[in-house]
Amino acid sequence: MAFFTALISFIVTIGILVTVHEFGHFWVAKKLGIKVLRFSIGFGKVLKSWKRGETEYTLCALPFGGFVKMLDENEGEVDAKEKHRAFNTQNVYKRIAVVIAGPAANFILAIILYAIIFIIGTHGIKPVVGLVKINSIAEHSGLQVGDQLLSINSQNTPTIGEFSMGFIQALEGEILQLKVISKTSDLKTLTLDLKGDFLANPEQGVEHYLGFEFAMPVLEPIINQVMNASAADLAGIQSNDKILQANGKAIDSWRDFVEVIKRNPQQPIQLQVERNHRIIELTLTPKNENGTPKAGVSVMVPDGYLDEWRVLVKKGVLDAFLSANVKVYQLTLLNLKIIKKMILGEVSLKQLSGPVSIADYAGKTAQLGLISFLSFLALISIGLGLLNLLPIPLLDGGHLFFYLIEILKGSPVSQAFQQVSIKLGLFVILSLTFVALYNDFLRLLS
Numbered sequence: 217m218a219f220f221t222a223l224i225s226f227i228v229t230i231g232i233l234v235t236v237h238e239f240g241h242f243w244v245a246k247k248l249g250i251k252v253l254r255f256s257i258g259f260g261k262v263l264k265s266w267k268r269g270e271t272e273y274t275l276c277a278l279p280f281g282g283f284v285k286m287l288d289e290n291e292g293e294v295d296a297k298e299k300h301r302a303f304n305t306q307n308v309y310k311r312i313a314v315v316i317a318g319p320a321a322n323f324i325l326a327i328i329l330y331a332i333i334f335i336i337g338t339h340g341i342k343p344v345v346g347l348v349k350i351n352s353i354a355e356h357s358g359l360q361v362g363d364q365l366l367s368i369n370s371q372n373t374p375t376i377g378e379f380s381m382g383f384i385q386a387l388e389g390e391i392l393q394l395k396v397i398s399k400t401s402d403l404k405t406l407t408l409d410l411k412g413d414f415l416a417n418p419e420q421g422v423e424h425y426l427g428f429e430f431a432m433p434v435l436e437p438i439i440n441q442v443m444n445a446s447a448a449d450l451a452g453i454q455s456n457d458k459i460l461q462a463n464g465k466a467i468d469s470w471r472d473f474v475e476v477i478k479r480n481p482q483q484p485i486q487l488q489v490e491r492n493h494r495i496i497e498l499t500l501t502p503k504n505e506n507g508t509p510k511a512g513v514s515v516m517v518p519d520g521y522l523d524e525w526r527v528l529v530k531k532g533v534l535d536a537f538l539s540a541n542v543k544v545y546q547l548t549l550l551n552l553k554i555i556k557k558m559i560l561g562e563v564s565l566k567q568l569s570g571p572v573s574i575a576d577y578a579g580k581t582a583q584l585g586l587i588s589f590l591s592f593l594a595l596i597s598i599g600l601g602l603l604n605l606l607p608i609p610l611l612d613g614g615h616l617f618f619y620l621i622e623i624l625k626g627s628p629v630s631q632a633f634q635q636v637s638i639k640l641g642l643f644v645i646l647s648l649t650f651v652a653l654y655n656d657f658l659r660l661l662s
Contacts, residue, residue: 217398217631220316221579221582221583222575222576222578222579222580223574223579224579224582225578225579225581225582225589226571226575226578226579227279228578229278229574229592229593230280230281231279232259232325232593233322233325233593233597234257234279234280234281234282234599235257235282236321236324236325236597237282237318237319237321237601237604238255238256238257238283238284238318239255239284239319239321240317240318240319240320240321240322240324241314241315241317242255242284243317243321243407244313244314244317245284245286245303245314245317248306248310248313250286250287250301250303250306250310250314251270251286251287251299251301251302251304252270252271252284252285252286252287252300253270253271253272253285253286253287253309254257254271254272254273254274254283254284255271255272255273255274255284255285255286256273256274256275256282256283256284256285257274257275257279257282258274258276258277258278258279258280258281258282259276259277259278259280259282260276260277260278261276261277262274262275262276262277263275263277265610267591271408272603275513276292277619286302286314287301287302287303288302288303288304288570289302289304289305290304300656301439301616308622308623311615311619312616312619315612315615315616315619316605316612316616318612319600319601319602319604319605319612320601321601322597322598322600322601322604323544323548323597323598323601325585325594325597326540326544326547326594326595326597326598326601327537327540327541327544328540329540329590329591329593329594329597330432330536330539330540330543330544330591330594331533331536331537331540332536332540332590333540333587333590333591333594334530334531334535334536334539334540335530335531335532335533335536336530336586336587337528337529337530337531337541338375338377338528338529338530338587339526339527339528339529340374340376340378340526340527340529341375341376341430341432341522341525341526341527342364342374342375342376342525342526342527343364343365343373343374343375343376343379343430344362344363344364344365344430344431344525345359345361345363345364345365345428345429345430345431346361346428346429346430346431346432347361347428347429347431348360348361348427349427349428349429350426350523351427352426352427352428353408353409353410353411353425353426353427354426354427354428355427356409357394357406357407357409357492358404358406359394359396359406359428360398361399361431362398362399362431363396363397363398363399363404364396364397365379365394365395365396366395366396366397367382367394367395368382368383368386368392368393368395369382369386369392369393370393371385371386374475374527374529375527375529376430378529379422380421380422383422384414384418384422384550385546385547385549385550387410387414387415387550390405391408391409391410392407392408392410393405393406393407393408394406394407396407408426412425413557413562413563415553415554415557415563416429416557416562416563416564417564418567419567425467432471432525433521433522433524433525434468434469434470434471435469435470435471435516435517435521436469436470436516437451437458437459437468437469437470437472437473437515438456438458438459438470438515438516439454439455439457439458439459439513439514439515439516439581440455440513440514440515440516440517441455441513441514442454442455442512442513443512443513446510446511446512446513447501447502447503447510447511447512448500448502448511448512448513449512450501451487451490451498451499451500451501452599453487453498453500453511454491456491456516457489457490457491458490458491459465459473459487459488459489459490460488460489460490460495461486461487461488462476462479462485462486462487463476463485463486463487464486467585470515471563477509477510477511478509480502480509481502481504481509482501482502482503482504482509483500483501483502484499484500484501485499485500485501486498486499487499487500489506500546506650535554541567544594545599547595547598548598548602551598551599551602552602553604553653554567555602559633565655566658567649567655568606568648568651568652568655569652569655569656570649570652570653570655570656571652571653571656572653572656572657572659572660573652573655573656573659574596576659577592578592585647606635608641608644608645609634609637609638609640609641609642610638610641610642610645611641611645612622614637614638614641617636618637
């Protein structure tokens with residue numbers, strides 16, 4: 217089921233992003249009087265085709281791309297009466313407008329999606345510190361258990377998600393200012409003196425890098441469901457059992473129980489369990505599933521468990537669109553910074569994700585709900601827009617690079633130079649695709 221959810225979500229994601237991107241090229245070309253022969257979504261066998269005006273619209277079998285075919289003397293003979301409508305006969309600034317319209321459409325889509333998200337509103341958990349690790353950045357800054365993180369570099373952080381994103385976006389400097397309110401209601405301003413480059417390994421997470429953990433309301437170690445044939449089922453654990461002890465140590469919360477499971481893969485754990493007001497002894501041996509110790513149980517979550525911790529972040533229409541513009545701008549700068557670090561070798565190419573990882577994230581966000589999927593779609597749309605602006609031949613940025621040379625030298629780039637550049641660009645794209653697929657494969661194995 218998860219595979220089909222990921223596949224369908226991936227197809228929807230690529231379909232939307234490619235359609236919007238190609239529509240950008242199409243719309244500007246039409247507005248500039250350039251004749252568009254074909255607007256195609258997908259490649260391969262044509263599933264459906266129709267003609268409206270002078271343009272043929274097609275939907276093809278492989279939904280992994282698309283293209284806009286314009287009248288062009290470089291791609292075939294052009295009637296003398298229509299030469300003025302051919303793409304290659306337009307002045308360089310019109311050609312630039314058509315080419316840049318595709319990536320621009322992706323950025324506009326991201327702004328619209330984030331605005332919709334802000335208008336609908338998103339739920340999150342208050343960013344309250346639950347644990348500070350010894351000799352960490354957090355400890356050196358003076359962060360204490362119970363502190364609620366109000367803002368970072370003057371950017372409000374009402375939820376854990378907002379804090380994490382605010383931290384990443386504030387990484388331009390080496391010193392960050394935090395405003396917090398302590399559990400005794402004292403307002404404090406703290407300075408984070410960063411060490412090391414978080415972006416060199418962003419998968420570690422903001423909490424791990426700064427050396428603290430967010431607080432969560434405590435869940436009692438009471439079993440909700442037991443999976444059939446799981447380690448817990450084999451041990452005789454039942455629904456509504458309360459875990460009192462594990463290997464002689466008291467279990468005060470569900471988190472304590474999870475930690476015991478993690479530390480004892482395929483090792484017998486002596487449990488003391490309360491069932492129907494009676495104390496019984498059981499032996500649980502966690503199974504090792506893909507390198508992860510699992511007991512095969514879920515926790516009993518009481519009604520209203522997160523009510524006091526949950527925050528709704530919602531904005532008015534105008535504020536939502538302004539905030540969406542700022543968010544897209546900040547995420548674009550962040551992506552550019554990561555690309556720069558990759559080029560300089562400061563960030564590992566392991567951070568590259570290919571179609572398999574994108575499909576996986578698409579499926580997971582779709583399962584989490586509309587807001588999560590729209591956030592993912594906006595993020596990928598920004599990435600697609602930036603990717604196409606890279607000065608690599610075959611991409612929109614490669615064409616823009618040729619046009620920039622044309623402006624500087626006063627004449628178009630020679631066909632010979634373009635052909636050599638295209639071969640080089642194809643090599644770069646195929647190399648990056650190979651690395652991304654290799655990373656996807658390693659993630660699947662792990």
